[in-house]
Amino acid sequence: xxxxxxxxxxxxxxxxxxxxxxxxxxxxxxxxxWNGSLPSDRQRIYFANHTSHGDxxxxxxxxxEKERAVTHAVAAGEYWGNSRLRRFIAEDMLSSxxxxxxxxxxxxxxxxxxxSVLDQGHSLILFPExxxxxxxxxxxxxxxxLYNLSMARPEVELIPCWIENMSRVLPKGQFLPxxxxxxxxxxxxxxxxxxxxxxxxxxxxxxxxxxxNPRPERDD
Amino acid sequence: MRxxxxxxxxxxxxxxxxxxxxxxxxxxxxxxxxSSTLVNLTQRINAWWVMVVLITVAFFFGSDxxxxxxxxxxxxALREFVTLTHTRRSDHxxxxxxxxxxxxxxYWLVWTAWYGLFxxxxxxxxxxxxxxxxxxxxxxxxxxxxxxxxxxxVMISVYCVSHVPALLxxxxxxxxxxxxxxxxxxxxxxxxSDVLQYIFGKLFGKHRFSPNVSPSKTWEGLIGGLVSASLLxxxxxxxxxxxxxxxxxxxxxxCSMGFLGGLVASAIKRDQGVKDWGHLIEGHGGMMDRTDSxxxxxxxxxxxxxxxWTV
Numbered sequence: 001x002x003x004x005x006x007x008x009x010x011x012x013x014x015x016x017x018x019x020x021x022x023x024x025x026x027x028x029x030x031x032x033x034w035n036g037s038l039p040s041d042r043q044r045i046y047f048a049n050h051t052s053h054g055d056x057x058x059x060x061x062x063x064x065e066k067e068r069a070v071t072h073a074v075a076a077g078e079y080w081g082n083s084r085l086r087r088f089i090a091e092d093m094l095s096s097x098x099x100x101x102x103x104x105x106x107x108x109x110x111x112x113x114x115x116s117v118l119d120q121g122h123s124l125i126l127f128p129e130x131x132x133x134x135x136x137x138x139x140x141x142x143x144x145x146l147y148n149l150s151m152a153r154p155e156v157e158l159i160p161c162w163i164e165n166m167s168r169v170l171p172k173g174q175f176l177p178x179x180x181x182x183x184x185x186x187x188x189x190x191x192x193x194x195x196x197x198x199x200x201x202x203x204x205x206x207x208x209x210x211x212x213n214p215r216p217e218r219d220d
Numbered sequence: 221m222r223x224x225x226x227x228x229x230x231x232x233x234x235x236x237x238x239x240x241x242x243x244x245x246x247x248x249x250x251x252x253x254x255s256s257t258l259v260n261l262t263q264r265i266n267a268w269w270v271m272v273v274l275i276t277v278a279f280f281f282g283s284d285x286x287x288x289x290x291x292x293x294x295x296x297a298l299r300e301f302v303t304l305t306h307t308r309r310s311d312h313x314x315x316x317x318x319x320x321x322x323x324x325x326x327y328w329l330v331w332t333a334w335y336g337l338f339x340x341x342x343x344x345x346x347x348x349x350x351x352x353x354x355x356x357x358x359x360x361x362x363x364x365x366x367x368x369x370x371x372x373x374v375m376i377s378v379y380c381v382s383h384v385p386a387l388l389x390x391x392x393x394x395x396x397x398x399x400x401x402x403x404x405x406x407x408x409x410x411x412x413s414d415v416l417q418y419i420f421g422k423l424f425g426k427h428r429f430s431p432n433v434s435p436s437k438t439w440e441g442l443i444g445g446l447v448s449a450s451l452l453x454x455x456x457x458x459x460x461x462x463x464x465x466x467x468x469x470x471x472x473x474x475c476s477m478g479f480l481g482g483l484v485a486s487a488i489k490r491d492q493g494v495k496d497w498g499h500l501i502e503g504h505g506g507m508m509d510r511t512d513s514x515x516x517x518x519x520x521x522x523x524x525x526x527x528x529w530t531v
Binding site: 029031165168171172174176178179180181183 | 295296298299300302303307309312315316319498499500506
């Protein structure tokens with residue numbers, strides 16, 4: 001599955017994406033807040049906080065149908081790839097890109113897989129915390145993928161996206177969502193500054209994303 | 221009833237068309253870029269068009285359409301209310317029950333006209349059982365605040381709102397089969413009063429009614445709005461079982477309650493540090509921003525009609 005080739009959406013993928021966006025609107029009334037960037041056809045990496053399985057549905061519901069057809073969420077291969085049904089849902093319905101965090105073979109290198117998607121002109125949705133945040137902390141420390149991708153493809157815009165309230169809609173261990181209003185705040189693009197260290201960049205990107213939270217005073 | 225409905229619809233269309241024309245003329249004459257007040261005015265009028273069309277469509281589907289429309293309004297209002305309050309993971313099942321059980325059951329009670337349970341289901345059974353479920357979950361953090369907010373959320377967004385379609389279940393002698401007109405009367409008078417208060421406030425507003433709660437409400441707006449809305453009520457008495465004088469009095473009470481509803485909603489928003497309840501309607505904020513007055517007026521209007529006009 002290494003150098004996967006991406007086609008335009010199949011009928012199933014289009015139907016799934018329209019259906020899920022409609023569902024996201026019914027449950028959460030999701031609305032984008034463009035606060036520093038604007039909708040665009042440009043190639044982008046959207047990076048967001050991650051608290052629930054619904055996060056990427058909410059984020060892609062904020063994109064136009066045209067952008068959605070070339071934007072892929074990056075998901076954990078060891079979970080979504082470990083049964084035929086899950087792989088079918090992740091790849092054939094949601095058109096996600098699966099990466100293995102415990103990779104061994106060179107063709108499983110997550111960075112290479114993500115770069116191959118970017119090189120076909122497509123965009124990515126990335127959750128740089130690496131896993132769903134189940135802690136009381138608002139945002140976990142970032143892994144290095146964001147930095148590596150930006151260094152390799154500096155022309156791709158990195159857009160921070162704060163997803164509001166999803167942890168309340170679908171808390172840990174729950175299956176049924178509670179209808180609550182959600183917004184996705186899209187911030188100004190972040191780029192690695194000349195000579196900027198990995199650590200420093202990741203901390204800056206982390207702080208930029210956290211600063212987009214429209215209601216940081218909430219403790220729930 | 222057809223005749224009265226046609227007059228109401230033509231009247232509404234005439235008012236909205238006039239409003240749109242006035243807004244277009246003001247916008248054309250005003251210096252560019254347009255002031256936020258003018259942009260907001262145009263957005264509000266456009267949203268009114270959508271709302272009037274929606275309510276008219278529901279009207280043509282009769283009682284069923286009205287009941288479903290208000291169940292959906294309850295859903296949107298409850299979603300906004302719960303979003304603003306403090307919730308914890310342990311509240312998940314109570315919250316799901318509010319949307320999945322309380323809303324459908326309350327509107328089923330409206331639909332089957334089961335008055336005895338309709339008036340006590342939320343204030344008695346939900347009032348006692350919701351905090352019991354929360355306590356059974358064993359999470360006592362900010363307990364009273366959480367159960368109080370849940371109680372308020374269902375009382376306001378479900379119980380109070382459901383009194384609008386419940387008007388269809390009232391049996392007013394000599395008015396059989398025309399109860400939809402009671403809903404039209406209530407909505408037009410209360411929402412009309414909101415608009416009239418806004419206009420009188422913008423034109424003559426000087427003395428603030430309650431600067432701490434809502435800086436935009438003025439004594440001039442309140443008095444002008446209430447008097448003119450009562451006159452509007454008297455004018456519309458031909459669609460109601462009321463005489464013109466009675467219609468004016470009922471409209472006055474309903475609109476006064478509506479004013480208080482707006483005031484309470486403003487106080488809650490201020491307490492929670494937000495300007496609007498949500499973002500459902502362009503230029504109006506959320507559903508609760510549009511229905512706060514109707515929410516307070518509906519139960520009182522319902523019981524006035526039930527006490528004085530039904531058998």
